[in-house]
Amino acid sequence: MSDMNEQWRLITRPDGEARADHFEVQDSEKPTPGDNEVLVRNIYLFIPPSMRLWMNEKESYFPAQQLGEVMMGITLGVVEESNSPDLEVGTYVNGMGGWQNWFVSQPEQLQPVSPHPDIPLETYRTVLDVQGLTAYQGITEICKPEAGKTLVVTAAAGCVGSLACQIGKIMGAKVIGIAGSAEKCKWLTSECGIDAAIDYKSENISERLDALVPEGIDMIYENVGGTIMDSLLDRINDHARIALCGLISSYNGGGVQSTASLNQIVIKTARLEGFLVRDYMHEYEKVIPILQDWVLSDKLKYKVEVVEGGISATIGAMSNIFHGRNKGVQLVKF
Template sequence: MNAPLDTLNVQWRLASRPTGEVGREHFEVTRAPIPEPGPGEVRVRNLYLLIPPSMRLWMNEKETYFPPQPLGEVMTGITLGIVESSRDPSLAPGDYVNGLGGCQVWSVAPAGQLQKVRPRPGVPLAAYRSVLDVQGLTAYCGLTEIGRPKAGETLVVTAAAGSVGSLVCQIGKKLGLKVVGIAGGSEKCGWLRDECGIEHVIDYKSEDVAARLDALCPEGIDVVYENVGGPVMDMLIERLRFKGRVVLCGLVSSYNGGVTQNTASLMTLVNKAARMEGFLVSEYLHRYDEVVGILQEWVATGALKYQIEVLDGLESMVEAIGRVFHGKNRGVQLVKISDEEAR
């Protein structure tokens, strides 16, 4: 006799490696008994799954900052969940935690590998797996530690309406920078102007990006916060000022293949004594409490705007990944796995 579905753990496993876009055919959905925690472990019911662009890279055979996702195993997933059974005194049933719970409903992990979340009244729980988590830390530390901006300098941000880019734009403005955001479509550009207060916005889908950059940045660009790559990145590098800095957060345009970088533009880094530096947010986890504390205050007072789009159910995961890569999502893309209330 089959066990009832509410006593089983629904899991999405990577069945094959995509060579282009991710499809339903690349996954196998299985059901297994709900796991029991061992000594020092907790069982978590996952509530939200974060869908970052880098999730596509984890599916490749080549190693990134994560080991390659093994075929046949539960797909790696960044989650926020609720503790429902604990065998460690540091976490109790009802506590919210962030972790790598995977693309499944239930997960078990050592308590030391989970980060306790203490939601502030009035701030949505989902914000703690988005703006008040790795996206916020990526935006703040990437800009301040790698970009090293000075008040009055010009900052250009690609994917400026995205989960990280929109925060970079607003943080840059708070630091006294002239901020230019590049985004796709009138709706996203309008949100940046009207809600985030970013005066200078370029719509790459309908405007001549090179001409608009020349008009808005006549003396060149001091800091580029790069999320996309491709031809626009070449334009930005070519317009760097002397000692300019490129903060290389990601190259999402290349993740599905087909887009390459024009290495000729890199000679500008030599000619302008400029610097381009990639970074991993894991290098700045020691600043987590400090930075999230700053961002939480801004969020609670309405001084930092953000967007979260939530699709319901693990079966919407492939659609969510597609929305991220086609720029259809608004801000952070989450998948809701289960209800927030404790059982």
């Protein structure tokens, strides 16, 4: 890698999917840390679906990305220079390093990572990080599985969804996943151990749900929205609990939610709760070791797909997610 800092700046807001021409690429000088600052070299850029929402003018759960500024990004990097007694050179750190090779930060804005020797480093910016916490908290705090009750998870082969499925199963629920290919469904049933999976691209969701959950649905872990969510709400039981984690079908501007199906929430006196993982960050230190133990004991399966090619591979990685071409959670390698 040269000492020039490749930086991608958002210059126009996407209408639909993000493309390379929405960005300007600049080679800047590698930054120099000041007093009590560190220089971090980015190793991985994590590609969450919601990164597309940050590009909109309207703020999401982050303030809107400013045009002309380096694109925000969730990164895992390594400290290359340190002017702080709190962070040694060589420490791996999670941070908001953005779409660039290096960035300067104060130590308190970074989270040191100490990977277990048997777990790949990239797991600590995906499964054993906010995605894992999101799955755990949505399941345990909102869905609250009970043995024998039925849980349906959408985007079930994605990072959050597959973990939500497996945590639901560990907690005794009957778990049905909905995912976008026969291969993903097979992975969910044969590797992740859930009870059944529906391929929403080639199967009739309503017919499959009628066959698989004639008893009705007690819990939904919802990542998708639109017509898939409508089919699920039409089948909820009294006092169902729905964790509204995300609505990926609408992130590029599409997706239609029927308001009629929302009436089910009323007539079934169900509880629909939207949530953000940031409200559960105080649980991080407690939950991540639990998930790490499950990973080490093979109770939690996951797939991370490291995309080579540097920052310019990011646009393709985002597109993969929205078309279900990803074979695991996407991390771009710098």
